[in-house]
Each structure stands twice: as C-alpha cells, then as structure tokens.
Amino acid sequence: MNYSDQFRDKDLVTGLARRIRTLTSGLDKPLTFMEVCGTHTMAIYQFGLRSLLPPQVRLISGPGCPVCVTPNGYLDRAIALCRLPDVIVATFGDMLRVPGSSSSLMEERAKGAEIKIVYSPLDAVQIAVKHPGKRVIFLGVGFETTAPTIAGSILAAQKLGLTNYFVLASHKTMPEPMGILSADPELSVDGYLCPAHVSAIIGADAYRFLCEEYQVPCVVTGFEPTDVLQGVEMLVRQRLAGESKVEIQYSRVVSWEGNAKAQAILAQVFTPFDADWRGIGMLPGSGLKIAEPYAAYDAELAIPVAVEPLKEHRGCQCGEILKGKVAPYDCPLFGTSCTPESPVGACMVSSEGTCAAAYKYGR
Amino acid sequence: MCVGVPMQVISIDGDQAMTEVDGVKREASLMLLGDEVAVGDFVIVHAGFAISKLDEEDARETLAMMREVFTPESMG
Numbered sequence A: 001m002n003y004s005d006q007f008r009d010k011d012l013v014t015g016l017a018r019r020i021r022t023l024t025s026g027l028d029k030p031l032t033f034m035e036v037c038g039t040h041t042m043a044i045y046q047f048g049l050r051s052l053l054p055p056q057v058r059l060i061s062g063p064g065c066p067v068c069v070t071p072n073g074y075l076d077r078a079i080a081l082c083r084l085p086d087v088i089v090a091t092f093g094d095m096l097r098v099p100g101s102s103s104s105l106m107e108e109r110a111k112g113a114e115i116k117i118v119y120s121p122l123d124a125v126q127i128a129v130k131h132p133g134k135r136v137i138f139l140g141v142g143f144e145t146t147a148p149t150i151a152g153s154i155l156a157a158q159k160l161g162l163t164n165y166f167v168l169a170s171h172k173t174m175p176e177p178m179g180i181l182s183a184d185p186e187l188s189v190d191g192y193l194c195p196a197h198v199s200a201i202i203g204a205d206a207y208r209f210l211c212e213e214y215q216v217p218c219v220v221t222g223f224e225p226t227d228v229l230q231g232v233e234m235l236v237r238q239r240l241a242g243e244s245k246v247e248i249q250y251s252r253v254v255s256w257e258g259n260a261k262a263q264a265i266l267a268q269v270f271t272p273f274d275a276d277w278r279g280i281g282m283l284p285g286s287g288l289k290i291a292e293p294y295a296a297y298d299a300e301l302a303i304p305v306a307v308e309p310l311k312e313h314r315g316c317q318c319g320e321i322l323k324g325k326v327a328p329y330d331c332p333l334f335g336t337s338c339t340p341e342s343p344v345g346a347c348m349v350s351s352e353g354t355c356a357a358a359y360k361y362g363r
Numbered sequence B: 001m002c003v004g005v006p007m008q009v010i011s012i013d014g015d016q017a018m019t020e021v022d023g024v025k026r027e028a029s030l031m032l033l034g035d036e037v038a039v040g041d042f043v044i045v046h047a048g049f050a051i052s053k054l055d056e057e058d059a060r061e062t063l064a065m066m067r068e069v070f071t072p073e074s075m076g
Helices: A010-024 A038-046 A072-082 A105-110 A121-130 A147-159 A175-182 A196-202 A204-214 A225-240 A260-269 A292-297 A318-322 A354-361 B056-069
Strands: A031-035 A057-061 A087-091 A114-117 A135-142 A165-172 A191-194 A218-220 A246-248 A270-277 A281-290 B005-013 B016-021 B024-029 B042-046 B049-054
Touching: A010 A225, A010 B056, A031 A038, A031 A225, A038 A057, A038 A196, A038 A225, A038 A354, A057 A225, A072 A087, A072 A105, A072 A135, A072 A165, A087 A121, A105 A114, A121 A135, A121 A147, A121 A165, A135 A147, A147 A165, A147 A260, A147 A292, A147 B049, A165 A270, A165 A292, A175 A204, A175 A281, A191 A196, A191 A204, A191 A225, A196 A204, A196 A260, A196 B042, A196 B049, A204 A218, A204 A246, A218 A225, A260 A270, A281 A292, A318 A354, B005 B024, B016 B042, B024 B042
Parallel strands: A031 A057, A031 A191, A087 A114, A087 A135, A135 A165, A191 A218, A218 A246
Antiparallel strands: A165 A281, A270 A281, B005 B016, B005 B042, B016 B024, B024 B049, B042 B049
16 A cells, blocks of 8 residues: 555645635635745645645745755854865755855865765664774754654664764754744734644644644644644634644554654754744753764764855845745746756755755746 | 655564565665554555654545545536
C-alpha cells in the first residue's frame, strides 16, 4: 500500500474543496490561514490547491523553510570553514546555492573547497570514518524534525570514538515564531495549518498556548492534498463556531505528546538558545545549540575562524515574505533579478521556499 | 529538506531497518523510535531516520470516511 497516492484521490480533493466553498459562502470577510511548514507551501503550489479554494479562504506562507530562515551570518561562517585546510563540509543539498554576504557554498566548491551533499547526517559520520585526516563539518540546519537526526549523528560519532566529526548547528524550533506572528496586529492570522512532521516529534500539545493566549485555531495537518484541504475545512469550522483549539488532522502519524525518545535525545545533545531568524530577528529560546557535554562536536567552538562582516542583499523581500506580509509576486526582484538559477534571497533557493514554489508552479 | 516519506519496514538489524515504498529501498536508523517498530510496520523516514510510526488503521479509516462522503455518485 502506498500512503501518499491514496491521499491524492481527485474525487476526494474536489469533494473537500466543494464542501469548503459551501461552508464559507456566507462569509463577507475572508479567512486568512497560515501554513508554517515548507512542505505545506510546496504541496499547496504543486497541487494548485489555492485555485480550488473560494475567495473567502486566503492561504499565506509562514517561516517554515529552514534554509530560508537561516541568517546570512551562518552561511558566512560555513563558507569561512570550508576554506580551511583539511576540511570537508557535508550538507543537505538545498544549502548549496544560498547566497551568503559575498559567496555561496556552490561558488566555493567551484573554487576547490571540498563540499559533499548527503541525504542523512549518518552519511556525514561515515565520511569522517573514511577520512581520519580531515575534519568533517556537517551543516546542522532544520527544525525539530531534522534536529533529532543530527543529535543522533553526534551520538553515533561519540560511540565510534570519532574526534574529526563536527556540527555547525543552527536549529530552530517552530512554536516561538508562531507566538510572535500571532501577536502581530498587522498580520491577523485566523488559523494555523501546523507542521506535520515537526509535530510528530514535539506533539500537538505544543501549540496549545497559541489557542489559549491568542485565540488562534490550530490544526496539525498532513502534506497530501486531501490532508491540506481537510485541515483547511477544520480551521473554517472552528472559525464559524467561534472556537480556538488544537486539532490533529494528521492523526495517522501525529500524537498529542509526540515522540518521547526523540525529545529525550534532543534534550540530551542540545540546549535552547536565542536564535536569529532571517526577516524576524532574534527570538528568545527559539533555537537549539549543542549542549556543553558535547562541546567537542560543536564546529563553532572547536574550529575558530574569522568570518567576514555581514552584508544583506538590497531590495530582497525575504524577511517580509517569511512573515506572510508580502507575496512573492509583490517583490520587485521576483522573476527578474531573482530566479532559481540566480537567486538573490534564500526563499528562491530552497525547493521549500515560497518564492521558489511560486516561480516553479505559478500562482 | 523536511520531506518525510511513509515507507514500510522490510527487515530490521539492530538499530537499522531496511524500508521500502514502490520498489524503492532505503536504509533507516531506528535510533529515534526503538523497540516499538516491527517488520511490516509503516514509518515516516526523514533524513535517514524513522521519526514516527504510521497508524495504518487510522489511515484506512480517514480514507474510508472521506470516500463515503465524496464518491463521484454522491457528488451528483
């Protein structure tokens, strides 16, 4: 059985869309729902879900693409590290083309830096095993879904007794920016499609404060077209009933309490810190850095390097796009000087970025 | 980056599982799930790790409920 295809059934998709149209037909003011996960953004564009929804339902994208919210300073440090002798930088593929202040990992690779794309952080550990004379630095970027896999790679390196495996960690946690966006009077989000696989780790209970403090409905939603539309329908129903609670649409995978073992590994290897988000700024307690007992694996501490001064790209609207305030088409650079082939901002680079999805699949 | 894929466990060797979907096989670490996974189970595989089990009964119920409401006939 393939659990992706069945949730893409055309009859079910059109049926759900029709029901949302009926439910919202009496509304005179549109409802604005934000999806807070790059995979949702991609699914909404890829399957053209906006075109199935009535004008009474507006979907906007939030800060859910981990590559996009990673600030330039992190990339500049990764670039400085890859220029050091005897260093191999290992990374997920979508970091490669993100522009830093004056270069990108792709440019550095063309100039001779050793940069390897891996599918799993455990592949990076294997590179360290095979190259004992090199320092292997993994770029640890991602939310609560990816962070435990990187914590797992550090534990694996420790078990193997490796002293040449390091992580440049810039992990972020999802609930904090959702709190900030909920409190933003300019935005007025009527409900959240909460991330699917982040929630598999942290559990749906993590969003309860949004309902209690800001009265925003939250529905943990899967990534297939029927999932997204069912999530939208559940948000609409909450709004019509004047409710604000957490519901789980994606109950085949997500529980209220989440994955206890992954949470324990996260707490063991990482510690919360005040992380910098591109476009949003510093948010207290919104990031995960390597905890003191694992400091030997922390590339930032173990391999000191001079990093070039920060330079932001002029005209790029990534910051406002990540907050859902500006749509890709409203950015003056979109499709002109900023394209997937020659990106200016991170939102155009990652396949999960709002601009990249809008460019590839259209409105 | 965050794309997790539902895959079926076809064998387990210690902390490592072999998983498969549509004939594509992929190794997955069970470090984040542990003993609760058995051969035949569906798991979400993300960056080389199984991060969550997929409840098949729940998936079937969701699909059945939707199909009941949204069959082509019932849509007129």
